[in-house]
Structure formats: C-alpha cells, structure tokens
Amino acid sequence: MSETVLQTAIEAxxxxxxxxxxxxxPHFRTSLRADAKSDDSPVTIADRQAEQAMRTILEERLPExxxxxxxxxxxxxxxxxxxxxxxxxxxxAFLTGRPTFGTLIALFHKGRPVLGVIDQPVTGERWIGxxxxxxxxxxDRLPGTIGTRPCPKAAEAELSCTAPEIMTAGHAPRFAKLQxxxxxxxxxxxxxxxxxxxxxxxxxxxxCTMKPWDWGALVPVVEGAGGRITDWQGQPLTLESDDTVLAxxxxxxxxxxxxxxx
Numbered sequence: 001m002s003e004t005v006l007q008t009a010i011e012a013x014x015x016x017x018x019x020x021x022x023x024x025x026p027h028f029r030t031s032l033r034a035d036a037k038s039d040d041s042p043v044t045i046a047d048r049q050a051e052q053a054m055r056t057i058l059e060e061r062l063p064e065x066x067x068x069x070x071x072x073x074x075x076x077x078x079x080x081x082x083x084x085x086x087x088x089x090x091x092x093a094f095l096t097g098r099p100t101f102g103t104l105i106a107l108f109h110k111g112r113p114v115l116g117v118i119d120q121p122v123t124g125e126r127w128i129g130x131x132x133x134x135x136x137x138x139x140d141r142l143p144g145t146i147g148t149r150p151c152p153k154a155a156e157a158e159l160s161c162t163a164p165e166i167m168t169a170g171h172a173p174r175f176a177k178l179q180x181x182x183x184x185x186x187x188x189x190x191x192x193x194x195x196x197x198x199x200x201x202x203x204x205x206x207x208c209t210m211k212p213w214d215w216g217a218l219v220p221v222v223e224g225a226g227g228r229i230t231d232w233q234g235q236p237l238t239l240e241s242d243d244t245v246l247a248x249x250x251x252x253x254x255x256x257x258x259x260x261x262x
Contacts, residue, residue: 006115010130012061013105013117016054020087020103021121023050028122029097044095047071050087050103058083065107070213082108086213090162090190099123102191106216111239116217118195127195129220135198148226148249149200154181154256157203160193161185171208171244174232178206178260194218197249198225204257205247206232215245222247234258 027046035044051069058067059076062083066076069085083106088094090101099122107115114131126138127146137146151157159182161167167175179185182204189196189205191214196202198221215229215237222229228251231237232244246261248254 006130008061009107009115010128012058013107013115013128015057015061016085016105017103017117017119017126019053019057020050020105021119023053024088024094024103025121028094028099032095044088044091046094047087047091051085054085054087054105068212070211080110082111084108084113084213084216086191086217089214090192093188093190098188100189100192102195104191104213104217106213106219108212108216108239113216113219113237116220118191118217118221120192120195125195127198127221129217129222129224131220131223133224135221135224137195137199144199146198146225147200148197148222149203151203151250152252154178154204154253154260155183157182157253157257158201159183159185160189160197160202160205161187161207162190162193163187166207166209168208171232174261175206178204178257181256181260191218194222194229194247197227197247198222200249203249204253205245206257206261208232208244210243210245212239218245218247225249227251228254230254230258232258232261 024046051071065081066079067083068074086104089104094101103119105117106113116129118127128136135146227249229247
C-alpha cells in the first residue's frame with residue numbers, strides 16, 4: 001500500500017469514526033426501539049444512520065473502493081480495496097446502556113485487513129491499527145498504553161468472550177475445555193474486549209459466529225499491539241474463514257490455546 005493511499009485511507013477512516021460517534025451518541029440511553037434482523041440480532045436507527053454517514057464519506061473520498069456494511073451489504077464496483085463497516089458492534093450493550101459497544105471500520109486489500117479502527121463513542125477511546133505499524137491508542141479521559149502483556153501459559157490467562165450464547169453446539173464444548181485451562185473467564189465486551197487486549201488487560205479472547213465486519217478492524221489493532229489473531233485452528237483470518245476468532249496477547253501462547261480448542 002503506497003503512503004499516499006494509506007494516508008488518504010487513515011484520514012477517511014478517522015472521519016468515519018468521527019461521524020459515527022456524532023451520530024450514535026444522541027441515541028445512547030434513550031428509549032430507542034430495536035428491530036430484529038434475519039438472525040434475530042437487534043438493529044436500530046442509530047446503526048442505520050451511522051453506516052449511511054460512513055458510506056457517504058467513503059464514496060466521496062475513495063469512490064473506486066468497494067464497501068461492505070453489516071446493515072446495507074455490498075456496494076461499489078469490484079475492487080482490490082474493500083471497506084468493511086460495523087456501525088455498532090454490540091447493539092445489545094448499546095440498547096441496555098452499557099458503554100462496551102463500538103464502531104468498527106476496516107479496510108481490506110486483496111482480502112486481507114490492512115487498516116482497522118475501534119471507536120468507543122461514550123468513553124472517547126479509539127484504537128487505530130495499520131498493518132506493519134504499532135497500534136495507536138487515543139483517549140483524553142481514560143488511561144491506557146498500547147502493548148499486550150506477557151502470558152506464556154494458559155493457566156495464567158484472563159479469558160474473555162462476549163456471551164455464552166454466541167457459542168454453537170459444536171463450539172461450546174471446545175470453549176468449555178479452554179475455560180478449564182485458563183485462570184478465569186470474563187463475559188461481555190464485544191469489540192471493546194479486543195481493545196483491552198491491545199492494552200494488556202486481557203490475555204485471550206475466543207469467539208465464534210463472527211462475520212468479517214465483526215473481526216476485520218480487530219486484526220491490525222491486535223497485531224499492531226504485539227498480539228496474534230487467527231481462527232480457532234491458528235490460521236490467518238480471511239473472508240472465507242469459518243467464523244471463529246481467537247486473539248492472544250502473548251503470541252507464544254497461541255499454540256497451547258489452539259490445542260485446548262481442538
């Protein structure tokens with residue numbers, strides 16, 4: 001990726017995060033109604049408005065790039081460049097007034113995520129990951145320093161997952177096996193948990209039923225903080241992956257975690 005394209009993309013992603021934050025915040029902790037999507041997950045007017053606002057920015061600044069959004073699907077001509085958007089990752093948290101949701105903005109190049117932004121509108125925290133560069137953490141209210149922490153053994157690891165019910169019948173026993181080998185499990189967090197892993201607060205996150213808009217932005221953020229993020233087999237995430245996601249803060253821990261999930 002050329003420096004010119006990269007800088008334009010970073011500026012566009014930042015503008016998208018800014019507009020999504022301004023769009024979402026007025027709806028937080030209001031009596032917002034949610035509709036059920038085809039998979040029974042909730043969607044709100046805040047999701048739809050934020051995605052449309054981001055699409056408008058990208059279409060104006062980078063019209064040659066394609067866009068895939070959780071709410072409105074694919075648009076634009078076929079391209080090596082694909083923006084993948086999740087306006088509110090963690091809509092259940094958003095609807096229940098918990099500031100653990102986030103906006104996810106990813107740019108893929110030839111099927112690989114090269115730029116990712118995690119933005120938390122309420123706390124004002126933002127993580128910006130670029131392939132091959134250290135992740136940036138921006139916050140004027142809450143402390144945090146980018147860098148995953150050493151944790152070479154699963155027995156010492158803090159494990160995290162959004163919710164037990166995201167596990168399918170085939171994945172639940174494998175996750176339960178992993179739990180037995182880790183120190184403890186914390187629930188909740190959605191994309192925010194991956195930001196905390198990048199700050200050295202969490203060691204392992206294992207989830208399934210994850211779509212590209214759920215994980216695309218997380219890859220550059222986690223890797224730029226020193227961690228690894230793969231599927232449950234330890235393979236790189238691609239648009240053809242099997243919907244499992246595994247993030248380890250300490251890269252040396254990955255083989256053991258994969259073994260426990262097998």
